[in-house]
Amino acid sequence: xxxxxxxxxxxxxxxxxxxxxxxxxxxxxxxxxxxxxxxxxxxxxxxxxxxxxxxxxxxxxxxxxxxxxxxxxxxxxxxxxxxxxxxxxxxxxxxxxxxxxxxxxxxxxxxxxxxxxxxxxxxxxxxxxxxxxxxxxxxxxxxxxxxxxxxxxx
Amino acid sequence: xxxxxxxxxxxxxxxxxxxxxxxxxxxxxxxxxxxxxxxxxxxxxxxxxxxxxxxxxxxxxxxxxxxxxxxxxxxxxxxxxxxxxxxxxxxxxxxxxxxxxxxxxxxxxxxxxxxxxxxxxxxxxxxxxxxxxxxxxxxxxxxxxxxxxxxxxxxxxxxxxxxxxxxxxxxxxxxxxxxxxxxxxxxxxxxxxxxxxxxxxxxxxxxxxxxxxxxxxxxxxxxxxxxxxxxxxxxxxxxxxxxxxxxxxxxxxxxxxxxxxxxxxxxxxxxxxxxxxxxxxxxxxxxxxxxxxxxxxxxxxxxxxxxxxxxxxxxxxxxxxxxxxxxxxxxxxxxxxxxxxxxxxxxxxxxxxxxxxxxxxxxxxxxxxxxxxxxxxxxxxxxxxxxxxxxxxxxxxxxxxxxxxxxxxxxxxxxxxxxxxxxxxxxxxxxxxxxxxxxxxxxxxxxxxxxxxxxxxxxxxxxxxxxxxxxxxxxxxxxxxxxxxxxxxxxxxxxxxxxxxxxxxxxxxxxxxxxxxxxxxxxxxxxxxxxxxxxxxxxxxxxxxxxxxxxxxxxxxxxxxxxxxxxxxxxxxxxxxxxxxxxxxxxxxxxxxxxxxxxxxxxxxxxxxxxxxxxxxxxxxxxxxxxxxxxxxxxxxxxxxxxxxxxxxxxxxxxxxxxxxxxxxxxxxxxxxxxxxxxxxxxxxxxxxxxxxxxxxxxxxxxxxxxxxxxxx
Numbered sequence: 122x123x124x125x126x127x128x129x130x131x132x133x134x135x136x137x138x139x140x141x142x143x144x145x146x147x148x149x150x151x152x153x154x155x156x157x158x159x160x161x162x163x164x165x166x167x168x169x170x171x172x173x174x175x176x177x178x179x180x181x182x183x184x185x186x187x188x189x190x191x192x193x194x195x196x197x198x199x200x201x202x203x204x205x206x207x208x209x210x211x212x213x214x215x216x217x218x219x220x221x222x223x224x225x226x227x228x229x230x231x232x233x234x235x236x237x238x239x240x241x242x243x244x245x246x247x248x249x250x251x252x253x254x255x256x257x258x259x260x261x262x263x264x265x266x267x268x269x270x271x272x273x274x275x
Numbered sequence: 276x277x278x279x280x281x282x283x284x285x286x287x288x289x290x291x292x293x294x295x296x297x298x299x300x301x302x303x304x305x306x307x308x309x310x311x312x313x314x315x316x317x318x319x320x321x322x323x324x325x326x327x328x329x330x331x332x333x334x335x336x337x338x339x340x341x342x343x344x345x346x347x348x349x350x351x352x353x354x355x356x357x358x359x360x361x362x363x364x365x366x367x368x369x370x371x372x373x374x375x376x377x378x379x380x381x382x383x384x385x386x387x388x389x390x391x392x393x394x395x396x397x398x399x400x401x402x403x404x405x406x407x408x409x410x411x412x413x414x415x416x417x418x419x420x421x422x423x424x425x426x427x428x429x430x431x432x433x434x435x436x437x438x439x440x441x442x443x444x445x446x447x448x449x450x451x452x453x454x455x456x457x458x459x460x461x462x463x464x465x466x467x468x469x470x471x472x473x474x475x476x477x478x479x480x481x482x483x484x485x486x487x488x489x490x491x492x493x494x495x496x497x498x499x500x501x502x503x504x505x506x507x508x509x510x511x512x513x514x515x516x517x518x519x520x521x522x523x524x525x526x527x528x529x530x531x532x533x534x535x536x537x538x539x540x541x542x543x544x545x546x547x548x549x550x551x552x553x554x555x556x557x558x559x560x561x562x563x564x565x566x567x568x569x570x571x572x573x574x575x576x577x578x579x580x581x582x583x584x585x586x587x588x589x590x591x592x593x594x595x596x597x598x599x600x601x602x603x604x605x606x607x608x609x610x611x612x613x614x615x616x617x618x619x620x621x622x623x624x625x626x627x628x629x630x631x632x633x634x635x636x637x638x639x640x641x642x643x644x645x646x647x648x649x650x651x652x653x654x655x656x657x658x659x660x661x662x663x664x665x666x667x668x669x670x671x672x673x674x675x676x677x678x679x680x681x682x683x684x685x686x687x688x689x690x691x692x693x694x695x696x697x698x699x700x701x702x703x704x705x706x707x708x709x710x711x712x713x714x715x716x717x718x719x720x721x722x723x724x725x726x727x728x729x730x731x732x733x734x735x736x737x738x739x740x741x742x743x744x745x746x747x748x749x750x751x752x753x754x755x756x757x758x759x760x761x762x763x764x765x766x767x768x769x770x771x772x773x774x775x776x777x778x779x780x781x782x783x784x785x786x787x788x789x790x791x792x793x794x795x796x797x798x799x800x801x802x803x804x805x806x807x808x809x810x811x812x813x814x815x816x817x818x819x820x821x822x823x824x825x826x827x828x829x830x831x832x833x834x835x836x837x838x839x840x841x842x843x844x845x846x847x848x849x850x851x852x853x854x855x856x857x858x859x860x861x862x863x864x865x866x867x868x869x870x871x872x873x874x875x876x877x878x879x880x881x882x883x884x885x886x887x888x889x890x891x892x893x894x895x896x897x898x899x900x901x902x903x904x905x906x907x908x909x910x911x912x913x914x915x916x917x918x919x920x921x922x923x924x925x926x927x928x929x930x931x932x933x934x935x936x937x938x939x940x941x942x943x944x945x946x947x948x949x950x951x952x953x954x955x956x957x958x959x960x961x962x963x964x965x966x967x968x969x970x971x972x973x974x975x976x977x978x979x980x981x982x983x984x985x986x987x988x
Contacts, residue, residue, distance in 0.1 A: 206973070217973050
């Protein structure tokens with residue numbers, strides 16, 4: 122039990138969140154819907170299919186067919202994956218993949234291919250497909266919240 | 276290829292600012308002051324204590340800590356690093372550490388974090404294929420006491436580099452133009468030199484600098500699914516810190532005629548490798564003795580190609596500092612096949628047992644035993660008994676009939692799964708499913724349950740101990756004689772299978788029969804600065820994935836029951852919490868003083884639909900096996916290994932302070948990402964700082980320095 126109540130450092134975190142919010146509101150993406158989440162059909166079935174082929178070629182040897190990962194390769198499906206990214210944005214996930222994957226050759230996939238792989242990952246995790254493809258621009262993807270549980274399900 | 280030339284190995288030093296104000300702000304060792312307290316070694320000292328006597332930051336004010344400065348490491352390499360594991364040093368007011376995918380060295384003003392200089396070496400393919408990549412654990416400091424101050428570190432491509440601590444310039448008189456090629460003299464097989472570019476060897480840990488000697492260990496590729504058992508042989512070497520000259524070599528695989536040579540039956544020493552010393556080791560300067568925590572032979576889980584006990588694998592070896600000759604050893608695991616490689620720095624402790632003063636060495640372990648020896652004689656302080664253990668039925672494997680079992684202190688975490696007592700019991704349904712799932716595994720009440728040939732149509736594997744303490748090791752309070760050890764507290768499982776044709780000369784590698792073969796990547800395989808130059812041809816690859824086809828391109832599949840079918844139950848650990856713990860172990864008594872769960876209850880547990888309405892206790896986090904700690908006058912400080920979002924804090928991880936006497940959590944400060952490198956502390960001009968490396972998930976590597984607000988707050 123903490124002796125002194127809530128850590129003061131929480132204020133730092135809140136400040137960061139506030140800064141991020143202000144940047145989002147005041148930034149060039151003003152006008153985009155900020156309430157979209159991965160539950161709102163943010164990719165298409167066709168895109169996920171393309172991503173599946175890419176995943177098989179570039180990702181599955183480490184992260185596995187079941188996306189559960191192994192050892193140093195973190196899971197891309199399941200409870201741990203969902204909770205690790207819960208509260209962030211698809212843009213955050215996109216950037217992580219873009220700058221560091223595939224591990225033997227980061228940057229090998231272009232933005233479109235990375236978006237396609239993410240569409241596959243979202244589909245595998247049973248987030249619904251929709252009518253429009255996942256964008257390849259990080260700024261747009263940062264407008265899509267990664268939310269582990271379906272809104273209203275709790 | 277042994278000769279280096281500048282064009283092939285360019286090094287870069289950026290001298291940002293190095294202007295001392297004469298007689299003013301220079302934080303010089305020439306002016307020893309109680310206001311400056313250093314952290315001069317990776318583990319604070321050569322004894323592996325991670326102890327600092329500082330107490331400005333204490334239970335009364337830990338929650339008041341603020342970020343003093345931060346260093347984002349993204350630009351220290353062509354792409355960001357998400358696994359920053361260093362612990363900086365602080366010497367004479369300057370912080371030194373490694374960082375970034377290039378493993379750059381940086382010197383920072385310890386008060387402000389301002390960059391003083393940065394250095395890196397571009398090694399090309401040599402680094403790209405290295406078995407231990409990324410920024411590593413840090414570096415070492417050497418001084419002759421007369422103004423020749425140096426920073427020593429090992430590049431990802433396994434070169435020992437000496438830098439001028441003031442400027443970052445390479446020391447021209449050291450080795451060859453400031454570097455020693457550590458691949459020279461390294462062998463595989465029957466003394467065949469390894470290739471100086473592509474030969475497999477590297478290191479994450481720092482050089483150990485003692486007097487005018489730098490000690491360097493060795494590490495090879497992670498051994499679960501490797502292409503050959505005949506890989507590079509481990510060794511430890513000593514080099515002169517002034518010249519870079521080799522002083523001595525200790526072979527961790529003894530040669531015929533050498534002590535222990537007979538433990539590699541059928542001349543198997545000549546066709547096997549590994550047995551590195553990849554973690555930090557410790558030195559008793561007064562006794563002139565070095566304590567080496569030696570690791571596993573190839574391969575990690577199958578020993579059919581190396582009959583015998585395989586000294587000095589998984590042994591604690593004491594060698595003479597001057598000569599490198601063995602003084603004593605104790606093999607903790609005979610004929611190792613559990614990957615219980617010695618992961619922790621030995622802790623040198625002067626203790627009192629039953630009124631007797633003992634110069635002891637205590638070794639935390641993956642198997643949750645703290646092994647304690649008289650560090651002069653090598654005799655166990657409390658009996659370590661050879662007891663019978665289950666035998667392997669894997670073809671070709673010949674396991675040791677007995678294994679050493681310490682009688683004291685007791686295990687400080689689970690080192691086997693107690694059935695059914697340890698099984699998840701949040702609800703009767705979850706318990707029932709755990710019991711059902713376990714029917715698919717071979718179980719035994721011991722950490723030495725050998726792997727089986729698992730298959731999807733039968734038993735999936737053998738239940739083993741998990742990893743209690745990994746590379747960060749423990750810490751020790753020399754005033755109270757208490758060891759503090761972080762530990763994971765969840766079990767593991769292990770299965771072997773024949774590798775795909777053409778993949779490996781090892782008869783069985785990690786895997787489950789009937790499942791697609793998957794190569795296991797180790798902690799150093801990922802994301803090196805030059806890894807774009809690595810091609811698939813550079814790495815052992817299966818000819819074709821047997822037993823399964825690649826994922827269907829169309830349509831993507833829904834989750835196929837990957838979770839819940841094995842050692843997790845609906846995504847929850849198969850065991851009761853705590854999943855990760857911090858233990859205090861009294862070395863005079865050989866008893867556990869206290870244990871507390873470490874880390875918030877993970878979000879996926881706290882929010883699990885099957886646990887709705889239940890009062891779930893603080894579970895701690897299984898990743899505690901991989902976070903390190905430090906001890907101060909009153910506190911034990913260690914950060915969370917996992918991100919959570921709770922009612923007490925926004926998405927993040929907490930750096931926690933425990934009352935070291937009781938284990939009570941007395942404070943916590945928010946961090947944007949999990950702790951990924953062990954914390955350190957120092958004081959400059961009367962102000963105490965705590966620096967910790969964070970990274971992981973979406974958050975790239977960053978060193979964060981915390982300090983208290985100005986006086987008056």
